[in-house]
Amino acid sequence: MNLNALKKLLVGSPLATAQARHERLSKTAALAVFSSDALSSVAYATEEILLILVLAGTAAIHYSIPIGFAIAGLIAVVVSSYRQTILAYPQGGGSYIVTKDNLGTLPGLISGAALLIDYVLTVAVSVAAGVAALTSAVPGLFDYRVTIGVGFVAAITLANLRGLRESGQLFAVPTYLFIALVAVLIGYGLVRWAFGWDPAARVVVDPSVAAVKDLSVFLVLRAFASGCAALTGVEAVSDGVPAFKPPEARNARIVLAWLGVILISLFVGITFLTRHYHLTPLSEQTILSQLARQIFGDGALYYAIQASTMLILVLAANTAFADFPRLSYFLARDGFLPRQFSTRGDRLVFSNGILILGSTAAALLVLFGGSTHALIPLYAVGVFLSFTLSQASMVRRWLVRRESGWKWRWWLNAVGAATTGLVVAIITATKFTHGAWVVVLLIPLLVMLFMAIQRHYADVAGQLSLDGYGGPPPMQHTVLVLAGDLHKGVIHALQYAQTLSPAVKGVYVELDPEKTRRLEEKWIKWGMGVPLVVLSSPYRSLLQPFLDYLDHLLALGDNHMVTIVIPEFVTKHWWQHLLHNQTAFLIKGTLLFRKNVVVTDVPYHLR
Numbered sequence: 001m002n003l004n005a006l007k008k009l010l011v012g013s014p015l016a017t018a019q020a021r022h023e024r025l026s027k028t029a030a031l032a033v034f035s036s037d038a039l040s041s042v043a044y045a046t047e048e049i050l051l052i053l054v055l056a057g058t059a060a061i062h063y064s065i066p067i068g069f070a071i072a073g074l075i076a077v078v079v080s081s082y083r084q085t086i087l088a089y090p091q092g093g094g095s096y097i098v099t100k101d102n103l104g105t106l107p108g109l110i111s112g113a114a115l116l117i118d119y120v121l122t123v124a125v126s127v128a129a130g131v132a133a134l135t136s137a138v139p140g141l142f143d144y145r146v147t148i149g150v151g152f153v154a155a156i157t158l159a160n161l162r163g164l165r166e167s168g169q170l171f172a173v174p175t176y177l178f179i180a181l182v183a184v185l186i187g188y189g190l191v192r193w194a195f196g197w198d199p200a201a202r203v204v205v206d207p208s209v210a211a212v213k214d215l216s217v218f219l220v221l222r223a224f225a226s227g228c229a230a231l232t233g234v235e236a237v238s239d240g241v242p243a244f245k246p247p248e249a250r251n252a253r254i255v256l257a258w259l260g261v262i263l264i265s266l267f268v269g270i271t272f273l274t275r276h277y278h279l280t281p282l283s284e285q286t287i288l289s290q291l292a293r294q295i296f297g298d299g300a301l302y303y304a305i306q307a308s309t310m311l312i313l314v315l316a317a318n319t320a321f322a323d324f325p326r327l328s329y330f331l332a333r334d335g336f337l338p339r340q341f342s343t344r345g346d347r348l349v350f351s352n353g354i355l356i357l358g359s360t361a362a363a364l365l366v367l368f369g370g371s372t373h374a375l376i377p378l379y380a381v382g383v384f385l386s387f388t389l390s391q392a393s394m395v396r397r398w399l400v401r402r403e404s405g406w407k408w409r410w411w412l413n414a415v416g417a418a419t420t421g422l423v424v425a426i427i428t429a430t431k432f433t434h435g436a437w438v439v440v441l442l443i444p445l446l447v448m449l450f451m452a453i454q455r456h457y458a459d460v461a462g463q464l465s466l467d468g469y470g471g472p473p474p475m476q477h478t479v480l481v482l483a484g485d486l487h488k489g490v491i492h493a494l495q496y497a498q499t500l501s502p503a504v505k506g507v508y509v510e511l512d513p514e515k516t517r518r519l520e521e522k523w524i525k526w527g528m529g530v531p532l533v534v535l536s537s538p539y540r541s542l543l544q545p546f547l548d549y550l551d552h553l554l555a556l557g558d559n560h561m562v563t564i565v566i567p568e569f570v571t572k573h574w575w576q577h578l579l580h581n582q583t584a585f586l587i588k589g590t591l592l593f594r595k596n597v598v599v600t601d602v603p604y605h606l607r
Contacts, residue, residue: 024243024244024245024246025243025244025245026245026251027244027245027251027254027255027258028172029172030237030240030243030244030251030252030255031175031255031258031259032172032174032175032176033240033243033318033319033322034233034236034237034239034240034243034255034319034322034323035175035233035236035237035255035258035259035262035263035319036174036175036233036312036315036316036318036319037122037126037232037233037236037316037317037318037319037320038230038231038232038233038234038236038259038263038319039175039178039179039233039259039262039263039266039312039316040126040129040130040178040309040312040313040315040316041229041230041231041232041233041267041316042182042230042263042266042267042270043129043133043286043288043309043312043313044125044129044132044229044286044287044288044313044372044376045071045226045227045228045229045230045267046064046068046227046267046270046271046274046287046288047281047286047287047288048223048226048227048229048373048376049064049067049068049223049224049226049227049271050064050223050274050279050280050281050287051226051281051373052219052222052223052226053067053219053220053223054280054281055219056215056216056219057215058278058280060215060219061275061278061280062275063215063220063223064223064271064274064275065271065272065275067220067223067224067227068227068267068268068271068272069268070224071224071227071228071230071231071267072264072267072268074228074231074419074420074423075230075231075234075260075263075264075267076260076264077415077416077419077420078231078234078235078387078416078419078420079234079256079257079259079260080260080412080416081391081394081412081413081415081416081417082234082235082237082238082256082390083253083256083257084394084409084412084413085098085238085390085391085394085413086237086238086241086249086252086253086256087249087253088394088397088403089238089241090241090248090249091241091242094115094235094238094239094323094326094327094330095111095112095114095115095235095239095386095387095389095390096108096109096111096112096115096327096330096331096386097330098390098393098394098397099111099386099389099390099392099393100334101393101397102393102394102396102397102400103389103392103393103396106447107389107393108389109336109447109450109451110385110389110443110447111385111386111389111390112327112330112331112336112450113382113442113443113444113446113447113450114381114382114383114385114386114389114439114443115235115323115327115382115383115386116324116327116328116382116446117382117439117442117443117446118232118379118380118381118382118383118386119320119323119324119327119357120320120324120357120360120361120364121364121375121378121379121382122232122233122316122317122319122320122379123153123156123317123320123321123357123358123361124361124364124365124368124375125229125372125375125376125379126313126314126316126317126320127149127152127153127156127313127314127317127361127365128145128149128365128368128370128371128372128375129286129313129372130149130152130309130310130311130312130313130314130315130316131145131148131149131152131310131314131370132145132286132372133286133288133289133306133309133310133313134148134306134310135284136284136285136286136289136306137289137302137303137306137307137310139284142284145369145370146365146366146369146370148370149362149365149370150362150365150366152314152317153317153358153361153362153365154358154362156314156315156317156318156321156358157321157354157355157357157358159318160318160321160322160354161351161354161355174308174311174312174315175312175315177308177311177312178308178309178311178312179262179266181301181304181305181308182266182269182270182305182308182309183265183266184301185291185292185295185296185305186265186266186269186270186273188295188296189269189273189276189291189294189295190269190272190273192295193273193276218430221426221429221430222430222431224426225380225423225426225427225430225431226376226431228380228384228423228427229376229379229380230263230267231380231383231384231387232379232380232383233316233319233383234256234259234260234263235383235386235387235390236319236322236323237252237255237256237259238252238256238390239323239326239327240252240322240323240326243322270287270288270291273291273295274287274291277290277291277294279291279294286309288305288309289302289305289306289309292305292306317361320357320361321354321357321358324353324354324356324357325341325350325351325352325353325354325357326350326353328341328350328352328353328356329341329342329350329353331450334454335453335454335457335458336450336451336453336454337450337453338453340352341353374435377431377434377435377436378435378436378438378439380427381424381427381428381431381436381439381440382439382443384420384423384424384427385424385443387416387420387423387424388417388420388421388424391413391414391416391417391420392413392417392421394409394410394413394416394417395410395413395414395417398410398413428440473559474559475559475560475561476556476557476559476560476561477500477501477503477560477561477562477563478501478503478505478553478560478561478562478563479497479500479501479503479504479505479562479563479565480504480505480506480507480550480562480563480564480565481493481494481497481504481505481506481507481530481565481567482507482546482564482565482566482567482587483506483507483508483519483532483567484508484509484583485519486519486522486523486526486527487569488604489567489568489569489602489604490506490567491526491528492567492602492604493565493566493567493602493604494506494527494528494530495528496565496600496602497530497563497565498528498530500563500565501563504530505530505531505532505533506523506527506530506531506532506533507532507533507535507546507549508532508533508534508535509535509537509541509542509545509546510534510535510536510537511537511540511542516534519532520532520534533549535548535549542583543586543587543590546587547590550562550564550591550594550597554594554595554596554597558596560596561596561597561598562596562597562598563597563598563599563600564587564591564597564598564599564600565600565602566584566587566588566599566600566601566602567602567604568584568601568602568603568604569603569604569605569606570603570604570605570606571606572606572607584601587599588601
């Protein structure tokens with residue numbers, strides 16, 4: 001099977017450009033594609049709050065309820081703010097576009113860098129949390145969590161390479177199954193609480209955890225910052241408006257409202273029940289696993305919850321796979337990333353962005369040992385920074401353009417900007433020494449990289465521009481045919497060279513005078529009238545005498561072009577090629593960046 005056939009088998013047959021409009025998503029499919037990251041975060045956000053509070057002992061866990069309600073309020077503010085963004089930017093209101101449009105290029109690049117980092121972390125954290133759900137139910141797999149995680153990333157990458165609509169169909173069932181099962185879990189748990197049916201036998205918690213830190217405002221803020229992981233992915237709907245079926249903006253706003261209601265309900269429900277059952281974090285079992293065991297026992301429903309949690313957490317990475325390539329496209333379109341990121345692949349997706357995201361996330365899983373808790377401190381800094389810049393940009397837009405409803409819309413976005421800005425400060429301060437410093441450092445480094453790429457493209461465009469160009473000067477052209485011997489392949493190359501220029505010369509580097517004598521005899525008969533230049537090599541170097549001769553020719557003038565014709569015979573089988581020297585590769589590599597030098601291969605295929 002050749003590479004093209006393998007690619008077709010894995011990725012699918014190429015799609016025509018005209019089919020792009022038919023690859024759009026319905027509201028139900030879009031909720032699965034763009035909301036799975038935010039919805040799945042309820043599986044670990046509460047646990048991240050408890051992991052911090054428990055440092056002050058079991059008694060501090062009761063603070064999880066007010067922290068949970070504060071985060072729920074934050075979700076409502078952010079969702080409402082982004083609904084305004086969708087209204088103002090129906091063509092796609094990603095933070096990079098909105099910020100660049102209203103605050104300028106530099107703030108836009110900061111927002112873009114923050115989001116790119118966050119998307120990579122989204123994949124790593126979601127997959128690590130999904131593997132944790134699996135190992136909670138099947139502890140024997142705990143030691144293989146990194147391998148399993150990398151395998152999941154590879155599978156999601158492949159699914160996205162197949163195209164947007166197919167990935168939406170793939171992720172819809174796990175997303176809705178997770179929502180339904182967690183809703184049943186919360187509903188039944190609340191009924192048990194209301195009617196006093198609490199079980200007494202299936203306690204899996206450590207009832208008394210010793211305090212290792214004093215309960216302080218800083219600790220509570222740190223717990224709040226960790227719980228803010230529940231908001232990651234909320235902006236994805238706003239970023240992905242162009243992927244919706246028409247009317248795009250209206251459908252996106254509806255999906256974002258659905259997401260807000262579902263996310264708040266699931267997060268608050270899990271946080272309340274976790275506090276009610278006095279659950280504390282365990283290294284071998286997630287909080288959601290403990291909660292499901294408390295309410296459903298070890299029966300089929302428990303394993304269904306764990307299976308759906310694992311699936312949505314792993315597939316939640318698809319939100320990043322939907323938005324990272326699209327953001328990379330916008331940055332590449334504006335000249336801040338390599339232009340390869342703006343090219344659609346065979347399946348009408350931005351394949352290069354998908355591949356870079358998958359490989360980087362897999363590397364993070366290996367580097368951090370597949371641990372969710374090790375990755376979480378790096379998480380959320382970028383996304384809340386982009387939240388803040390996007391909402392501040394919308395405030396400026398409403399105040400400057402004064403579009404319909406601007407008098408109350410700017411207040412809504414101002415509240416969103418102030419709230420998320422405060423959260424950025426809290427997250428940075430409380431998580432800085434625990435890993436957030438990495439993201440704080442990476443963002444300016446990425447911005448500098450973006451600007452360097454843009455300067456390169458601007459410089460290239462300036463040098464290639466025809467503005468003020470007076471026309472090309474007269475050009476001299478010399479063609480050199482390299483010959484290590486004289487055979488059919490060299491004669492074929494000489495024929496080709498004579499079609500390029502009348503000034504053709506054969507060049508031979510002498511290592512053995514006797515061989516030179518035999519070559520000159522054959523050249524007289526078969527050299528087709530082309531003069532042969534013999535270069536002496538007292539130190540047996542093939543390359544240096546030729547380079548010296550080439551430099552001599554190039555010194556004749558800036559408008560002197562030299563074409564190097566390299567005869568190469570091509571063997572029938574690839575392994576036969578290994579039996580012959582690779583001088584041609586060495587010459588081509590050496591001449592690659594030489595000015596006014598063109599290197600041409602003339603292959604002669606052997607039977």
